[in-house]
Amino acid sequence: MSDIEKIVEYKLKVKLPGNINQAIEEAVFDTFAEARKKAYSSNFPLYLTKKQACEYLNISNRTLDDWIEKEDIPFKHIGKSYRFNRNELDKFMATK
Structure with a gap:
């Protein structure tokens, strides 16, 4: 086992207080969620149908x-259709 592997193994065995572990986990999950949201939103047009x-x-x-x-x-109601601005939906969900 190399010195680097020993250091990594040692660091993984370190126990942190529960609230610190929880804060780290939340930060990691929030970061991944934000990255997923950015990647996911680029697959959608600016104005969405109900299904989209x-x-x-x-x-x-x-x-x-x-x-x-x-x-x-x-939303915008145009004839029988509904349209949703993706940016407005993001703002809306931030307040939910």
């Missing part, structure tokens, strides 16, 4: 319908 908005927000069609009915979510 459900996929983008990872919610059911029924949940989106409820939010539309309550006028809780930002």
Whole structure:
């Protein structure tokens, strides 16, 4: 075993207080979630259909319908179609 492997193995055995471990885990998960969100959002157009908005927000069609009915979510109603601005959806979800 090399010296580097011994150091890495030693560092992995170090026990930190629970609140520090939890803070580190949360920071790591938040970072990955943000990176996933950025990567995922680039696959969607700026203006989304209802189906795309459900996929983008990872919610059911029924949940989106409820939010539309309550006028809780930002949307544009154009004829029989609904359109959702991806940037406005991001802001909306940040307040949820």
